[in-house]
Amino acid sequence: MKVLGIETSCDETAISLIEAKGNIFSLKLKIISNLVASQIKIHQKYGGIVPSLAKREHSKNLPILYQKIFSQSSFSFPTSHLLPQIIAVTVGPGLSPCLWEGINFAKKISKNLKIPIVGVNHLEGHFFSVFLKKPLPKFPLVVLIISGGHTLLVFSRKPFNYKILGETKDDAIGEAFDKIGRMLEFSYPAGVQIEKLAKKGKANIDFPSPMINQKNYDFSYAGLKTAVLYHLKKHFKTKRSQNFFLKESFIISEEEKANICASFQKAAFEVLIQKTLRAAKEFKAKSVVVCGGVAANEFLKKEFKNQQKKILPQTKIFFPKKEFSTDNAAMIALSGYFHRNKTRKRLIAKPNLKI
């Protein structure tokens, strides 16, 4: 079955066409095309996402991507060998005006091609991003979803069954990367830049790993963010910032910046790794899945695998391919395929949808 996936929950406009066969244990998959139009350049100027601009960009980009996929004029019929049987569109969680752009676009195509729509949960989509490559994870499993909007630990006893074990009490981990990036005058989003500079630094500053000693599976990143700010204020002088959004910035060498990045990453990841592996042990998980934008981080991958080998050698750990860690529509199309029996005539945006 061919599925057209549409993703517009945040600042990436994405469309993908996949062909899938089999069930979640025996999946056969071909990703025919996977396109992402990033809006980063537009939002960078504002230091974060501006929802009205994101909505405008989605409405501009969707027909362009659609046309690219089918290489013909928008809303006309794709050639028969590429005709999808269903459309999968993200309905939440995300920014309401952005979600509506995707949903309304899906409705137009649905009417034109006379094919049904399945509404997809973006968070479940991130989980299914690891099913876009082989080998497939085995149930029961523990899923860690780490992105710009979420830090969520979930237990899945069997397919489509989710129990939230814990989540962040304040900032999401990706948000912490972006906010600390701003203090260090990186452009938005800062995850990739922090990772790159951290490679040149030493993790020689003792930042706290919040909630690491608590028995629950919750997280918190506001305290770590404040600890980095206090460290900067204590050790470095300030100057007027060149950045439109900051009054002042710190006078700091590249070497010291790199040490802060490395130390922050270590503290931020330590608690994620320990709590996830503890949950995997407690719930006797066969697999651990780590997904979402922050799962693209190579240092996190290496640390996770090192500790898993020591603590839980019999449990396998799964990360998505880098291109499918951040927002994309292939994961949405696959989620729609798994839920292909739940097509709906009436679809609405659900900005606060839970997994």
Ligand code: KG4
């Ligand atoms: O999943 P995603 O694309 O969008 C949301 O659903 O939020 O995640 C985006 C987040 C951003 O906060 C970005 O800074 C972070 O993922 N990110 C990273 C890396 N690549 C993206 N964080 C750390 N290391 C990376 N390599």
Ligand code: ZN
């Ligand atoms: Zn996402």
